[in-house]
Amino acid sequence: MTSSQKLVFQIRRDIVRMVHSNNSGHPGGSLGCTEFFVVLFFEIMKRKNEFEMNGFDEDLFFLSNGHISPVFYSTLARAGYFPIKELSTFRDIDSRLQGHPTTHEGLPGVRIASGSLGQGMSVAIGAALSKKMNGEKNIIYSLHGDGELQEGQNWEAIMYAAANKVDNLICTIDNNNKQIDGDLKEVLDLGNIESKFKSFGWLTINLENGNDLSQVNQALKYARDKCFDGKPVVIIMKTVMGNGVDYMMGTHKWHGIAPNDQELEIALTQNPETLKDY
Numbered sequence: 001m002t003s004s005q006k007l008v009f010q011i012r013r014d015i016v017r018m019v020h021s022n023n024s025g026h027p028g029g030s031l032g033c034t035e036f037f038v039v040l041f042f043e044i045m046k047r048k049n050e051f052e053m054n055g056f057d058e059d060l061f062f063l064s065n066g067h068i069s070p071v072f073y074s075t076l077a078r079a080g081y082f083p084i085k086e087l088s089t090f091r092d093i094d095s096r097l098q099g100h101p102t103t104h105e106g107l108p109g110v111r112i113a114s115g116s117l118g119q120g121m122s123v124a125i126g127a128a129l130s131k132k133m134n135g136e137k138n139i140i141y142s143l144h145g146d147g148e149l150q151e152g153q154n155w156e157a158i159m160y161a162a163a164n165k166v167d168n169l170i171c172t173i174d175n176n177n178k179q180i181d182g183d184l185k186e187v188l189d190l191g192n193i194e195s196k197f198k199s200f201g202w203l204t205i206n207l208e209n210g211n212d213l214s215q216v217n218q219a220l221k222y223a224r225d226k227c228f229d230g231k232p233v234v235i236i237m238k239t240v241m242g243n244g245v246d247y248m249m250g251t252h253k254w255h256g257i258a259p260n261d262q263e264l265e266i267a268l269t270q271n272p273e274t275l276k277d278y
Contacts, residue, residue: 001274002029002213004039004043004213005121006274006275007078007275008213008244009013009272010074010078010079010271010275011034011071012034012244012267012271012275013267013268013277014070014073014074015030015034015070015071015074015105016031016072016245016259016268017268018070018074018087018091018258019070020258020261020264021091022258024091025070025099025256025258026067026068026095026099026255027242027245027248027259028178028241028248028251028252028255029068029071029243029255030068030070030071030072031241031242031245032174032240032242032243033071033174033210033239034211034237035210035212035213035237035243036069036172036210036216037071038075039213039216039217040061040141040220041079042079043220044224045059045141045189046058046215047059048268049080051081051108051109053111057138057171058138059138059139059141060127060138060140060141061140061141061142062112062120062123062127062140062142063101063114063142063143064114064118064119064121064123064124064143064144064145064148065114065115065117065143065144065174066100066101066116066143066248067099067100067115069098069099069115072101072109073101074087076110076119078108081108081109082096084276084278086278088200088278091176096248100113100114100115101113101115101236103112103206104266111127114209117145117147117148118148119153120142120143121153121157121158122153122157124141124142125161127140128140128161128166128169131168131177131273132168138168139168139169139170140169140170141170141171142169142171143171143172144171144173144174145173145174145176145179146175146177146190146193147179147180147184149173149190150187150188158200158202161202162231162232165231165232166232167228167231168228170224170227171226171233171235172207172234173193173235173236173237174210174237174239175210175236175238176238176241179252179255180220180252181252182252183252188224189220194236197236202232202233202234203229203231203233205219205233205236206236206238207219207235207237208238208240211244218235219235219237223235241254242254244271245266245267245271246266247263258259258261
């Protein structure tokens with residue numbers, strides 16, 4: 001088992017334990033994006049060991065769909081941004097680890113408050129432009145839900161990024177075709193996401209299996225190689241909501257519901273401890 005595979009198992013354990021502890025949180029999307037976070041933070045991004053809010057001379061990541069904070073927090077802790085034991089405070093009163101990431105408590109790794117859907121791409125574009133103005137050759141990464149694209153602010157940002165050649169930006173869309181109320185097509189069909197981005201002038205990359213570590217790695221490396229070539233880059237990443245926990249997989253019902261005691265044990269059995277629980 002590779003170090004990345006070990007991290008995937010352990011982060012999944014963190015996710016289900018965190019939402020179970022307070023009977024609150026969003027396990028489905030978090031589990032579906034675990035492989036992406038592992039590859040991005042441990043294999044792809046140029047980042048500093050010590051967190052600096054200004055982000056000078058390093059790649060930056062912005063989580064737009066902030067409700068999947070459990071996978072974000074676990075990744076940051078496992079990457080050394082803050083103590084792993086702090087994961088046990090998830091959603092506690094006065095905790096730095098609230099349901100949606102916030103900045104007022106100064107949690108290392110969190111650069112924006114997110115969870116009000118549709119805003120993250122605008123922030124990522126602003127960060128990318130600031131890198132250009134500073135003469136930095138770093139890349140801005142962001143993650144967005146496919147249901148989040150129903151928010152109109154995204155499309156103004158998508159149009160702006162292409163028109164202004166924001167080519168140090170890689171946005172990834174978690175394309176699991178699920179949102180809190182059901183299948184994407186049943187709630188508000190987005191049509192062909194790739195065609196839309198192409199028509200707005202973006203370079204598009206299809207990632208057929210976003211739950212396969214090697215495919216995620218290849219897609220992110222390819223996207224990185226295509227930066228600074230005049231176009232913003234988008235990865236349309238197909239994932240399975242609830243991936244790695246059989247009873248959660250492929251259904252919107254686990255978008256924002258915590259497992260009970262018995263369900264937690266099943267999830268932990270399917271994801272063996274590989275590092276150390278908090």
